[in-house]
Amino acid sequence: MDITLQIIIRPATHALEGMEAACRYRTGDIIDVYRANRFAELQEDGNYLMQSQMGNDVFCYIHIKDVPDTLNRQRIKAKLLEPVTILDELVRRKMWHIPPSILPVAFRQRLLADREATVTFIQAKNYIRRKTTPVLLDPDQDDITTTLTDGDLE
Numbered sequence: 001m002d003i004t005l006q007i008i009i010r011p012a013t014h015a016l017e018g019m020e021a022a023c024r025y026r027t028g029d030i031i032d033v034y035r036a037n038r039f040a041e042l043q044e045d046g047n048y049l050m051q052s053q054m055g056n057d058v059f060c061y062i063h064i065k066d067v068p069d070t071l072n073r074q075r076i077k078a079k080l081l082e083p084v085t086i087l088d089e090l091v092r093r094k095m096w097h098i099p100p101s102i103l104p105v106a107f108r109q110r111l112l113a114d115r116e117a118t119v120t121f122i123q124a125k126n127y128i129r130r131k132t133t134p135v136l137l138d139p140d141q142d143d144i145t146t147t148l149t150d151g152d153l154e
Contacts, residue, residue: 001067002036003076004048005124007098009112010058022091022137023083029094030128033077036063040116047118060111062098063118071153079153084133091133092142098127099144125149 011025025031040048040063048063067076084092100108111117128148135141 001069001071001073002042002048002063002065003067003073004034004036004038004040005030005062005064005080005098006032006034007060007062008058009060009100009115018137019089019091022139023093025093026097026139028097028099030080030096030098031059031094033073033080035073036065048116050116054115057115059115061116062111062124063116064124065118065120067121068150071150076153080128084131086133086136091136092131092139095131096128096148097131097144099129102127102129102144 008025008029008031009027011027011029015021016024036042036048039052040050040061043049046065048065050061054061067073080096082095083090084095103111107117125148129144130146130148130152131139132143132146133139134143
């Protein structure tokens with residue numbers, strides 16, 4: 001199974017305060033997950049290419065190949081789109097994201113230029129990170145050291 005992650009690369013920057021500012025979308029947040037062949041076609045070189053207009057340049061797309069068939073796509077989507085909540089209060093819009101700061105420079109530049117890239121599931125898991133929030137009002141202090149594991153998706 002192959003999936004595509006829709007990721008925000010240019011979030012809104014208008015002024016907000018307090019928890020509104022803390023839980024706004026951040027660069028790298030995963031906004032949607034769907035089957036790769038829904039909007040993209042697998043090319044002869046093994047990369048996916050979007051077949052329709054990619055729309056707003058606020059987003060980019062990472063196509064992930066070779067997701068194990070033992071994993072359920074709906075479960076993956078539900079997990080990757082979870083918000084961070086504490087006592088049922090929204091703290092961050094998205095728990096899982098791909099922080100641009102940890103991506104290899106060449107890959108990050110290609111992603112920003114082309115707005116899409118194709119990687120394997122094993123490669124993607126190394127860069128999909130979980131946010132933990134030690135300081136509620138300061139998302140810049142979120143801990144992003146925890147990578148995605150197969151166990152997170154089961």
